Amino acid sequence: MLGVREQKKQQTRKAIIDAAIRLFTEKGFEQTSMSELARAAGVGKGTIYGYFKAKEEIFLAYCEAEIEFAFAALDRKLDEQAPLVDQLVAQTIGQITFVTSNREFGRIFAREMVFPGESSKLASRELDMRYLSKLGEVLGRSQQLGELPEDSDPLLLIAHLHAIYILVLSTFYRDDLTSLEDAEVLVRLLVLQVLYGPTALALATAEERQKWGNLKQQFLEQRELKL
Amino acid sequence: MLGVREQKKQQTRKAIIDAAIRLFTEKGFEQTSMSELARAAGVGKGTIYGYFKAKEEIFLAYCEAEIEFAFAALDRKLDEQAPLVDQLVAQTIGQITFVTSNREFGRIFAREMVFPGESSKLASRELDMRYLSKLGEVLGRSQQLGELPEDSDPLLLIAHLHAIYILVLSTFYRDDLTSLEDAEVLVRLLVLQVLYGPTALALATAEERQKWGNLKQQFLEQRELKL
DNA sequence: GGAGAAACTCGACCGCAGTCGACTTTCTCT
DNA sequence: AGAGAAAGTCGACTGCGGTCGAGTTTCTCC
Numbered sequence A, B: 001m002l003g004v005r006e007q008k009k010q011q012t013r014k015a016i017i018d019a020a021i022r023l024f025t026e027k028g029f030e031q032t033s034m035s036e037l038a039r040a041a042g043v044g045k046g047t048i049y050g051y052f053k054a055k056e057e058i059f060l061a062y063c064e065a066e067i068e069f070a071f072a073a074l075d076r077k078l079d080e081q082a083p084l085v086d087q088l089v090a091q092t093i094g095q096i097t098f099v100t101s102n103r104e105f106g107r108i109f110a111r112e113m114v115f116p117g118e119s120s121k122l123a124s125r126e127l128d129m130r131y132l133s134k135l136g137e138v139l140g141r142s143q144q145l146g147e148l149p150e151d152s153d154p155l156l157l158i159a160h161l162h163a164i165y166i167l168v169l170s171t172f173y174r175d176d177l178t179s180l181e182d183a184e185v186l187v188r189l190l191v192l193q194v195l196y197g198p199t200a201l202a203l204a205t206a207e208e209r210q211k212w213g214n215l216k217q218q219f220l221e222q223r224e225l226k227l
Numbered sequence C: 001g002g003a004g005a006a007a008c009t010c011g012a013c014c015g016c017a018g019t020c021g022a023c024t025t026t027c028t029c030t
Numbered sequence D: 001a002g003a004g005a006a007a008g009t010c011g012a013c014t015g016c017g018g019t020c021g022a023g024t025t026t027c028t029c030c
Helices: A004-027 A034-041 A045-051 A055-077 A084-100 A103-114 A121-144 A154-173 A180-196 A198-203 A206-222 B004-027 B034-041 B045-051 B055-077 B084-100 B103-114 B121-144 B154-173 B180-196 B198-203 B206-222
Strands: none
Touching: A004 A034, A004 A045, A004 A055, A034 A045, A055 A084, A055 A103, A055 A121, A084 A103, A084 A121, A084 A154, A084 A180, A103 A121, A103 A154, A103 B103, A103 B154, A121 A154, A154 A180, A154 B103, A154 B154, A154 B180, A154 B206, A180 A198, A180 A206, A180 B154, A180 B180, A180 B198, A198 B180, A206 B154, B004 B034, B004 B045, B004 B055, B034 B045, B055 B084, B055 B103, B055 B121, B084 B103, B084 B121, B084 B154, B084 B180, B103 B121, B103 B154, B121 B154, B154 B180, B180 B198, B180 B206
């Protein structure tokens, strides 16, 4: 049986998160002040800091709910019978779609997840466990089906995939990529190479190679760069 | 001949950056307030915002000087005769060394470069041009020497390398990696795979594979994860 | 039951980044 | 040269995230 104290604490915590979900969704993260949040949650401003170390930490708690939902939706769409590459691309693009669906949220989220501050380190680690284990599952299934080379290292593979995910996310915030369609082409080519080696470009369709050619040119022109 | 106006502007700009270099180096970024900076530069606080959109932008200007220096030092150390993999690893690790040499600076820098805000987008693009063209050079030389497969795409390769760089940087800020030595092992394995396919692990030394095994175990234990 | 300790709550308060409009300097054009 | 426009300067001011210590509630133990 929970004491009065513990009960109230959970209640308060929930009130804060609920208020955060409402306000962040309504007005955005930056536009919601801690005083407002406190008022909406029916507590004093200082109280919030007994539950969260910083505003960013509330944001990550807020994200947990959203991510739970998004991942569940993604799971439903993911076809376990599809070729490995397709599954990995779908998962990656799905996440990118979700994260970038709100530009401001996505940037804060990405920053906290990829380069967390001392205060959000733990929360960020918790959050990406879900992601890691998801990739692990997909790869595990695939390994059993013999789709993966025997001698490849699953964790290194996950590292590559994670690296690709972060990179493509970054290209969005740097305006190097602007459409999800373009992102998918890039992700697919990179994943293909990671799975099957640098010559795996040949496995891509002509259309994909064509699109990549355009992307490439656009990128180089924008930077007045040559290779 | 420059007018009085333009002359003063450049003077003021220099004064601000000089003050920033001094103060940021002395006391750190967060610990330096804009008022202090203004006082040190001998201008009003508002004036600074006529030259820089935000504090972060001053930071990136500050970084430009530091990076110039660091890259030059790296260039001198880089052995153009060494095998491609070694050069790429050296370049990547060199950058990581530099960026993480001050934890706080590195985090802010990484955040602004990888997921720039609207105000620092341009500055960040400018900064990584140097990096991109550096990689381009190394790859170009190597391609001429025939070290690279004919049919691989240089820009895709750069994307992979950049992805690896960001990933490993991220692992530092997430406490998954703590020493540069570990980082080097990870970078080397990932680069090997990117250049020569997933089976390229065989090209690593026994010692490297051993170290990777330890890293792997440590990582999985920390997260109570299995693959 | 009650007293003292421990945990929790609160909003006034702090220093901050960034804004604004009154003021000064420089440019431009006759 | 000088007047009016344009550009640049300034620090008081705003609202922010986060702290703090006084006050309140809950727990603990006799």
